[in-house]
Amino acid sequence: MAGIRFQSIRKIYGKVIASNDISLEIKDGEFMVLLGPSGCGKTTLLRCLAGLEHVDQGRVYIGDRDVTDLAPRDRKIAMVFQSYAVFPHLTVFNNIAFGLQMQRMPKEEIKKRVYEGAELLQLTDYLHRFPAQLSGGQRQRVAVARAIVMKAQVLLMDEPLSNLDALLRLQMRAELKRLHDEIKATTIYVTHDQVEALSLGDRIAVMKNGKIVQCDIPMNIYDYPANTFVGGFIGTPPMNFFKGVVQADGACVTIGESQIFPSAGISAAVRVRANQNILMGIRPENITLVRTPQPNTLRARVMVVEPLGSHKLLTMQVGAETAKVSVPPDLVCTSGDEVWLHFDPEKIRWMDGGSGEALLPV
Amino acid sequence: MMHKTISRRYILNRILLYSAAIVMALWTLAPIYLIALAAFSSKDAIYLYPKPLLPVNFSTETMTYFINIKGMMDNVKNSILVALLTIVFSLILGAPGGYALARFRFRGKQALTLGFLITKMFPVAILAVPLAVTFIRMDLYDTIWAVALVHTAMALPFVIIVTSGIFVGVPRELEEAAQTLGCNRIQAFIKVVMPLALPGLAAAAIYTFVTSWNEVFAATILTLRNRTLPAQLMTNLTESPLYFRYAGGFFMIIPALIFIFIIRRYLLNLWGSIVK
Numbered sequence: 011m012a013g014i015r016f017q018s019i020r021k022i023y024g025k026v027i028a029s030n031d032i033s034l035e036i037k038d039g040e041f042m043v044l045l046g047p048s049g050c051g052k053t054t055l056l057r058c059l060a061g062l063e064h065v066d067q068g069r070v071y072i073g074d075r076d077v078t079d080l081a082p083r084d085r086k087i088a089m090v091f092q093s094y095a096v097f098p099h100l101t102v103f104n105n106i107a108f109g110l111q112m113q114r115m116p117k118e119e120i121k122k123r124v125y126e127g128a129e130l131l132q133l134t135d136y137l138h139r140f141p142a143q144l145s146g147g148q149r150q151r152v153a154v155a156r157a158i159v160m161k162a163q164v165l166l167m168d169e170p171l172s173n174l175d176a177l178l179r180l181q182m183r184a185e186l187k188r189l190h191d192e193i194k195a196t197t198i199y200v201t202h203d204q205v206e207a208l209s210l211g212d213r214i215a216v217m218k219n220g221k222i223v224q225c226d227i228p229m230n231i232y233d234y235p236a237n238t239f240v241g242g243f244i245g246t247p248p249m250n251f252f253k254g255v256v257q258a259d260g261a262c263v264t265i266g267e268s269q270i271f272p273s274a275g276i277s278a279a280v281r282v283r284a285n286q287n288i289l290m291g292i293r294p295e296n297i298t299l300v301r302t303p304q305p306n307t308l309r310a311r312v313m314v315v316e317p318l319g320s321h322k323l324l325t326m327q328v329g330a331e332t333a334k335v336s337v338p339p340d341l342v343c344t345s346g347d348e349v350w351l352h353f354d355p356e357k358i359r360w361m362d363g364g365s366g367e368a369l370l371p372v
Numbered sequence: 373m374m375h376k377t378i379s380r381r382y383i384l385n386r387i388l389l390y391s392a393a394i395v396m397a398l399w400t401l402a403p404i405y406l407i408a409l410a411a412f413s414s415k416d417a418i419y420l421y422p423k424p425l426l427p428v429n430f431s432t433e434t435m436t437y438f439i440n441i442k443g444m445m446d447n448v449k450n451s452i453l454v455a456l457l458t459i460v461f462s463l464i465l466g467a468p469g470g471y472a473l474a475r476f477r478f479r480g481k482q483a484l485t486l487g488f489l490i491t492k493m494f495p496v497a498i499l500a501v502p503l504a505v506t507f508i509r510m511d512l513y514d515t516i517w518a519v520a521l522v523h524t525a526m527a528l529p530f531v532i533i534v535t536s537g538i539f540v541g542v543p544r545e546l547e548e549a550a551q552t553l554g555c556n557r558i559q560a561f562i563k564v565v566m567p568l569a570l571p572g573l574a575a576a577a578i579y580t581f582v583t584s585w586n587e588v589f590a591a592t593i594l595t596l597r598n599r600t601l602p603a604q605l606m607t608n609l610t611e612s613p614l615y616f617r618y619a620g621g622f623f624m625i626i627p628a629l630i631f632i633f634i635i636r637r638y639l640l641n642l643w644g645s646i647v648k
Binding site (some may be wrong): 060061062081083087088089091092093095099100108109112113156160166241244 | 543544548549550551552553554555556559564567
């Protein structure tokens with residue numbers, strides 16, 4: 011077992027900077043998720059760790075070893091690929107055994123490990139089949155089993171669930187989590203699916219344009235996004251943002267015709283921005299509806315009501331902007347209703363109107 | 373009513389399809405059959421008129437005569453050796469080329485691919501004389517090596533382009549997976565890419581064999597005594613009797629037929645089973 015350290019990694023493809031001086035430390039046994047939209051450089055970072063790409067600059071460490079110049083096979087890693095990369099000409103058994111055979115492990119030991127791995131991923135009945143005779147989900151399991159039996163220090167997964175259908179993805183997600191609890195290998199998991207990231211990660215590194223924008227535990231990423239990008243990328247539907255201006259005395263923020271008072275914790279940071287543009291970020295579930303005008307609320311009109319079973323999703327017209335609000339399923343409202351939105355003041359994330367960076371308490 | 377018209381149209385389509393298939397099959401098979409018929413008749417039967425379309429005069433006389441002509445078996449041996457050498461050369465040179473085209477991005481890749489094809493533009497007739505001179509200087513003239521080299525040059529563009537298509541069909545991630553599982557690049561190629569590319573490589577080998585086996589011109593010009601079979605037949609054709617021609621023709625067809633039959637399974641495999 012070993013931790014991982016990226017030290018100012020830079021990787022350039024032609025004119026595209028895929029990794030822009032990325033530094034990141036992953037603790038031994040940690041499940042780290044690299045999350046970001048396609049093209050943000052998350053897979054590149056993973057491939058640099060695997061040794062499938064050469065870094066243009068920077069060092070990669072696994073444990074105490076500098077692996078920057080080592081071939082993939084010398085890095086003591088195991089990887090699960092997005093397309094599974096299961097060898098079509100080998101049976102499930104031989105697929106899982108492939109890496110062990112390359113290590114020239116004794117036959118008995120290989121057999122034992124393959125059966126263990128197959129057991130763990132419920133593949134025991136399929137060991138003598140060929141990949142073409144398996145379903146997508148089973149192939150996926152073979153890929154995972156093949157990586158796990160290596161008992162590598164580090165397990166890398168590149169969007170392993172993205173080719174599965176929704177239900178299977180849900181199942182495999184839980185299974186991967188259970189698996190990690192069992193084998194406790196340091197794991198790096200690349201995904202563009204924020205739900206996967208939130209559910210699996212011990213920590214999440216959110217990436218954009220070759221940089222890590224925020225790296226934190228899932229609930230902090232969700233509750234305290236570092237900027238508008240993270241707030242907008244994570245959560246379905248994403249965070250709402252309202253444009254406002256800090257009043258001259260700095261005590262409150264004018265949004266449309268209303269005033270919103272920041273909570274005590276952040277008020278000092280807002281106060282120093284008198285007369286500046288500011289963004290109020292708030293998640294749909296942290297908004298409540300009131301029927302009459304009250305202080306600290308915004309007037310809104312219900313445009314669309316979507317009953318989703320566990321809750322209702324409302325699309326609101328607020329001034330010139332739209333907002334999503336999540337309300338209890340039994341709340342009665344119809345499109346056209348005029349309501350006032352009340353925001354849980356502790357859950358509001360104030361952000362700079364220009365840069366989009368979140369304000370931090372001073 | 374609706375149902376009936378559909379099934380009628382379906383039957384009509386089938387009839388058309390099968391007639392077309394039969395016509396195409398006959399187009400190829402009829403000459404082969406007629407040649408085989410003549411090759412396995414007695415010498416005199418060939419001059420019969422009207423010619424019987426069934427093997428009523430079956431005899432191995434013609435073929436025995438052909439096989440026993442002095443030097444003929446040497447020519448056959450030469451032909452086979454040349455073809456095998458050509459396969460070996462063109463796969464050793466062509467497959468890595470195809471692999472490089474498939475896997476690596478580099479400047480001038482398109483131009484290079486086109487360049488390979490451009491070599492096919494020069495007629496062998498133009499190249500043959502300077503080649504003969506070169507081979508005389510290199511002391512390779514009138515050897516099977518010379519012929520094999522020329523045939524390799526002729527087959528190489530095709531082999532490179534076909535094999536690159538095959539290697540493109542083998543997902544790169546498979547190779548990378550093998551690398552993370554303890555292979556170096558070469559092991560990954562041998563253990564994963566090769567088995568998956570084999571049917572395609574076999575097809576390329578067949579094409580190379582047939583190209584070489586059938587090639588007359590270069591073989592005729594570049595050899596005197598160590599002739600390949602087609603070169604030998606070509607030189608003797610005008611002054612030999614009809615039954616000799618038929619026997620020779622039949623002999624030319626055999627290896628191609630055998631090869632195609634052996635490889636057919638792989639060819640079908642190739643189209644059917646490159647797995648994602």
